[in-house]
Amino acid sequence: LPHFVSVENLGVDRINTLIKRAEYFKNGGARPQLKTPVYVTNMFFENSTRTHTSFAMAEKKLGLTEIPFDAAHSSMSKGETLYDTCLVMNALGVNLSVIRASQNAYYEPLINHRADQHLNLGIVNAGDGSGQHPSQSLLDMMTIHEHFGSFKGLKIAIVGDITNSRVARSNMEILTRLGAEVYFSGPDYWYDHAFDKYGKFCPLDDLVDKVDVMMLLRVQHERHAGDANESKFDAAKYHEKYGINHDRYNRLKDQCLIMHPGPINHDVELAGNLVEAPKCAFFKQMQNGVFMRMAMLEAVVRGRHLGGLE
Numbered sequence: 001l002p003h004f005v006s007v008e009n010l011g012v013d014r015i016n017t018l019i020k021r022a023e024y025f026k027n028g029g030a031r032p033q034l035k036t037p038v039y040v041t042n043m044f045f046e047n048s049t050r051t052h053t054s055f056a057m058a059e060k061k062l063g064l065t066e067i068p069f070d071a072a073h074s075s076m077s078k079g080e081t082l083y084d085t086c087l088v089m090n091a092l093g094v095n096l097s098v099i100r101a102s103q104n105a106y107y108e109p110l111i112n113h114r115a116d117q118h119l120n121l122g123i124v125n126a127g128d129g130s131g132q133h134p135s136q137s138l139l140d141m142m143t144i145h146e147h148f149g150s151f152k153g154l155k156i157a158i159v160g161d162i163t164n165s166r167v168a169r170s171n172m173e174i175l176t177r178l179g180a181e182v183y184f185s186g187p188d189y190w191y192d193h194a195f196d197k198y199g200k201f202c203p204l205d206d207l208v209d210k211v212d213v214m215m216l217l218r219v220q221h222e223r224h225a226g227d228a229n230e231s232k233f234d235a236a237k238y239h240e241k242y243g244i245n246h247d248r249y250n251r252l253k254d255q256c257l258i259m260h261p262g263p264i265n266h267d268v269e270l271a272g273n274l275v276e277a278p279k280c281a282f283f284k285q286m287q288n289g290v291f292m293r294m295a296m297l298e299a300v301v302r303g304r305h306l307g308g309l310e
């Protein structure tokens with residue numbers, strides 16, 4: 001792959017190959033031997049704990065050389081465009097940029113530029129607005145595969161602030177492609193019926209004892225500017241109607257996985273004292289993320305014939 005920006009065109013074979021490769025790395029498999037250095041920048045224009053550190057760890061484990069980039073103090077604050085910033089990275093000898101930005105599809109002009117533009121930089125999308133979050137989606141698939149061994153027929157609920165969630169968008173697409181049955185729940189004002197083609201919108205209590213995976217989403221207050229529902233938001237009421245409290249936790253199947261991309265709003269999506277409960281897979285998701293990001297970065301390194309790899 002020359003870039004890794006979306007799960008949109010990722011076929012089932014490619015998804016399974018990435019999961020196998022990530023499992024190989026997790027089981028201690030040797031990294032490929034780079035014959036020449038490969039330089040990477042992690043350019044995060046939105047805050048991140050998991051994705052940023054996980055990519056940095058994956059790069060280190062893969063033998064890539066990270067060139068530090070401080071988004072807050074970059075010359076983009078003086079008006080330099082993202083495209084020009086990427087040209088700078090290119091001129092300095094950077095081969096790949098892992099980018100997170102608040103604008104949906106920010107990567108389009110970087111990967112489909114005009115014939116008279118000469119940017120030559122591999123782009124890995126670490127999250128674009130409410131668009132896509134391919135590395136989160138693939139680490140989620142790895143975690144589900146590790147627990148259940150396959151996807152066909154699994155009943156998976158995606159619950160919460162769905163309209164604003166790039167994780168939800170990537171996961172509803174990829175899970176449908178992999179043969180899972182997708183259900184949605186949460187406030188109807190944060191659900192878009194355009195998602196009906198992927199699954200059914202139901203009350204949470206109809207799903208609790210039925211699903212194999214309960215995928216919770218963070219309420220993303222930072223994306224609610226101009227949303228009338230934001231000013232009416234009440235954390236306790238949200239938790240009562242749409243959150244996993246102790247009663248709902250106990251009604252979930254014994255083998256059910258509760259997933260959340262993080263960060264978790266305690267006592268909103270989930271009772272705060274359930275964060276480390278046995279059915280919760282959050283830290284397994286994070287651990288798997290390092291190995292999945294190694295597999296994704298390797299696919300782009302090979303796709304661009306960097307480091308002497310084919």
Ligand code: CP
Binds near residue numbers: 049051261262263
């Ligand atoms: N899941 C996720 O994207 O978390 P961060 O915002 O901490 O990277």
